[in-house]
Amino acid sequence: xxxxxxxxxxxxxxxxxxxxxxxxxxxxxxxxxxxxxxxxxxxxxxxxxxxxxxxxxxxxxxxxxxxxxxxxxxxxxxxxxxxxxxxxxxxxxxxxxxxxxxxxxxxxxxxxxxxxxxx
Amino acid sequence: xxxxxxxxxxxxxxxxxxxxxxxxxxxxxxxxxxxxxxxxxxxxxxxxxxxxxxxxxxxxxxxxxxxxxxxxxxxxxxxxxxxxxxxxxxxxxxxxxxxxxxxxxxxxxxxxxxxxxxxxxxxxxxxxxxxxxxxxxxxxxxxxxxxxxxxxxxxxxxxxxxxxxxxxxxxxxxxxxxxxxxxxxxxxxxxxxxxxxxxxxxxxxxxxxxxxxxxxxxxxxxxxxxxxxxxxxxxxxxxxxxxxxxxxxxxxxxxxxxxxxxxxxxxxxxxxxxxxxxxxxxxxxxxxxxxxxxxxxxxxxxxxxxxxxxxxxxxxxxxxxxxxxxxxxxxxxxxxxxxxxx
Numbered sequence: 128x129x130x131x132x133x134x135x136x137x138x139x140x141x142x143x144x145x146x147x148x149x150x151x152x153x154x155x156x157x158x159x160x161x162x163x164x165x166x167x168x169x170x171x172x173x174x175x176x177x178x179x180x181x182x183x184x185x186x187x188x189x190x191x192x193x194x195x196x197x198x199x200x201x202x203x204x205x206x207x208x209x210x211x212x213x214x215x216x217x218x219x220x221x222x223x224x225x226x227x228x229x230x231x232x233x234x235x236x237x238x239x240x241x242x243x244x245x246x
Numbered sequence: 247x248x249x250x251x252x253x254x255x256x257x258x259x260x261x262x263x264x265x266x267x268x269x270x271x272x273x274x275x276x277x278x279x280x281x282x283x284x285x286x287x288x289x290x291x292x293x294x295x296x297x298x299x300x301x302x303x304x305x306x307x308x309x310x311x312x313x314x315x316x317x318x319x320x321x322x323x324x325x326x327x328x329x330x331x332x333x334x335x336x337x338x339x340x341x342x343x344x345x346x347x348x349x350x351x352x353x354x355x356x357x358x359x360x361x362x363x364x365x366x367x368x369x370x371x372x373x374x375x376x377x378x379x380x381x382x383x384x385x386x387x388x389x390x391x392x393x394x395x396x397x398x399x400x401x402x403x404x405x406x407x408x409x410x411x412x413x414x415x416x417x418x419x420x421x422x423x424x425x426x427x428x429x430x431x432x433x434x435x436x437x438x439x440x441x442x443x444x445x446x447x448x449x450x451x452x453x454x455x456x457x458x459x460x461x462x463x464x465x466x467x468x469x470x471x472x473x474x475x476x477x478x479x480x481x482x483x484x485x486x487x488x489x490x491x492x493x494x495x496x497x498x499x500x501x502x503x504x505x506x507x508x509x510x511x512x513x514x515x516x517x518x519x520x521x522x523x524x525x526x527x528x529x530x531x532x533x534x535x536x537x538x539x540x541x542x543x544x545x546x547x548x549x550x551x552x553x554x555x556x557x558x559x560x561x562x563x564x565x566x567x568x569x570x571x572x573x574x575x576x577x578x579x580x581x582x583x584x585x586x587x588x
Contacts, residue, residue: 182583199565
């Protein structure tokens with residue numbers, strides 16, 4: 128999209144469609160966040176409740192839309208796409224894995240040991 | 247021009263300079279590098295938030311109960327609506343930014359300027375909203391007391407609804423001994439004076455037999471929780487905070503050492519101490535990004551008005567700040583999810 132020199136046609140329509148999608152996703156998130164349906168909050172899947180899974184998946188979808196449509200990642204070369212996206216995804220997953228497992232471990236220690244801290 | 251806009255080298259001179267690795271110009275590639283590193287900084291913040299939250303998963307504040315304000319709706323519980331509005335404002339300013347970039351591709355100076363202006367206004371509204379959110383967070387609404395162990399006790403009525411300190415605390419005639427530097431270590435300062443003293447809150451609690459105490463701890467509806475004699479029957483709901491019965495409430499309140507109103511970096515009335523720290527750091531760091539984004543946008547806006555990019559025959563600069571602006575929006579999408587939704 129950026130490398131060619133001929134006159135660019137307008138993408139205004141596409142931009143508004145993406146805005147519509149992002150708005151709808153946000154509205155769904157907020158709506159779910161307010162009503163918090165019991166069956167989603169109380170059902171766990173891989174140690175997290177379904178509602179949180181839905182939130183995270185919708186967030187990643189929004190992030191994808193912003194990066195691809197607004198930041199024009201769809202027009203970049205595959206090498207740039209991979210260099211940016213794969214690096215971030217790998218490092219973030221790595222960091223999250225270590226910190227969340229460790230956080231959970233400390234929680235267990237606080238809960239099961241003989242120290243009393245919450246009084 | 248050569249320094250800011252590189253054009254594709256058609257002569258296949260690999261080592262001769264002027265090449266564009268990955269098909270992106272120098273400026274754009276550097277902006278992507280910056281975005282990757284900044285994304286990792288924010289991930290570090292959010293992962294640290296996740297770490298602390300997992301560590302204190304049983305007594306982390308519930309965001310729905312903290313952020314309940316909406317402008318001009320005093321006393322109305324409106325969880326999420328305000329942040330949702332802020333999210334919309336930021337997404338919309340992202341749209342106007344991408345429209346500016348689009349107009350730049352077609353070399354329409356006036357249109358670029360107009361959309362840049364809208365983006366700047368959107369950014370300013372967002373920063374202002376964040377300031378208002380901070381104000382409410384720092385000021386607090388209900389007030390709480392802190393126990394010897396450092397946990398927060400909040401007050402509820404028989405229906406489980408929050409009660410403000412101001413609604414029940416009694417007024418006592420108390421003397422306050424002033425802390426003078428001659429009586430202490432030189433760096434000791436006199437402590438701040440809350441609206442009510444601990445004794446006043448305790449006396450007020452005694453005078454209102456229908457009040458109960460809500461702790462930081464989250465009720466999980468397990469066998470152990472159901473057998474807990476200290477909890478008020480019928481008021482405790484799964485995944486909400488535990489509400490103590492009257493006898494247990496009185497026993498807990500006797501441990502109170504401090505009255506906490508609002509939030510600062512040391513303690514807050516919402517619960518876990520780390521919660522306020524993360525709120526200030528993560529939304530503050532993001533707000534600072536929005537602020538600097540607005541400043542950069544203003545600079546580019548004036549350059550557009552002056553015709554700098556017309557002379558350059560390229561609006562790539564708008565594209566580069568656009569990348570930064572979308573990134574700020576992208577980060578907010580994650581902050582919104584992990585701070586307010588999850």
